Amino acid sequence: MTRPPLDTLPRTPQDTGADRDAAPGARRRRRFDPLPYLLVSPLALFIVALALVPAVFTIVESFFRVDALDPPTRFIGLGNFRSLLHSAAVRTAAGNTMLYVLIGVALSTVLGIVMAITLQHRFAGRSVLIAVLILPWALPGVVEGIVWSGIWDANSGLLNSVLTSLHLIDHYQTFLGHGRLETIALIELVQVWQITPLSALLVLASLQNIPHDLYEAAKLDGCSSWAAFRRVTLPLVRPGIAVAMVQAVIATLNVFDQPYVLNGAASTGSSVMAQTYFISFQNLDFGAGYALSLLVTAATLVLSFLVVKFVHRTVEF
Structure with missing residues (x-):
């Protein structure tokens, strides 16, 4: 006689109880843990403040006329790039x-x-x-x-x-x-x-x-x-x-x-x-x-x- 596949065998009460016991643990493992994000956030904020903010500022200001001898600052579009060329x-x-x-x-x-x-x-x-x-x-x-x-x-x-x-x-x-x-x-x-x-x-x-x-x-x-x-x-x-x-x-x-x-x-x-x-x-x-x-x-x-x-x-x- 050939044995039926394991997945077709009836589940015993012990198996069902084990699954019920494992379910709360699985739910606990899926809970959000903020600690890693809290540990990384100071470095992430430092990188943003040191690199990204000046980069965005440079991109924006490159389209403006920023001259300390000729205020105020005014938008000139691609004027700076044309003058450079x-x-x-x-x-x-x-x-x-x-x-x-x-x-x-x-x-x-x-x-x-x-x-x-x-x-x-x-x-x-x-x-x-x-x-x-x-x-x-x-x-x-x-x-x-x-x-x-x-x-x-x-x-x-x-x-x-x-x-x-x-x-x-x-x-x-x-x-x-x-x-x-x-x-x-x-x-x-x-x-x-x-x-x-x-x-x-x-x-x-x-x-x-x-x-x-x-x-x-x-x-x-x-x-x-x-x-x-x-x-x-x-x-x-x-x-x-x-x-x-x-x-x-x-x-x-x-x-x-x-x-x-x-x-x-x-x-x-x-x-x-x-x-x-x-x-x-x-x-x-x-x-x-x-x-x-x-x-x-x-x-x-x-x-x-x-x-x-x-x-x-x-x-x-």
Whole structure:
């Protein structure tokens, strides 16, 4: 004889009583518990007050004429954006900033990958080297600009001294402010020195997640070190590379400290964020400054999205 399915068997009074006993417990588990929300609410309110409120204020004020020398505040629609598009200084700064982005993202990503691969395997002094590597990233941008101004200085700079001692030049040269591309490249080298350690650590974190068995299998298949890097390491480390590139995009699009300290208000190396500062706090045209900040934010979001879309890939081991 075949036994009937369990779900067709008659339920005993004991089973029914157990269900009745379990029902109040289930109802108790479904009761609303306000404690987690109370614990999270201070941080949530702090984030809203610190980030969202200024963001909304910036968006709203970018459509108004906010000039301390020409009160009162009045609505002008897209007037601030039109004035920015017709400003030669803003267009020059936008071109400079795109060069900062191209140079900074490319160099920091390549150098970050090289450093991460170097630090992937344990060796003597590895921890000390990682600690030293983090130092440039931990320093404020203003401090780095001051330190590097002693290297690029035209009168007593270290670079001029070294090149003169090696007889590569016969007199001191002016490196910053002499040519646009040269100035942008030298200033961006300072920022690359700052952001590359973070890129290296992000890529290194992805490298640590790659199983060593994959490299052994690639070696058994006859892959060289370069082939294993192209076919194993590079595809599996793309999530870390994408995050490193996004942080480099954000840093280079919003570069301000290094150009301002090393080049001042000169147009040869001015960035968009430097122009935001000049428009807002020197010209006191806060409406146009809000509008330019909004444009930089939109450009940052768009470029970051493109990096994630074309570089990032989901990796499962």
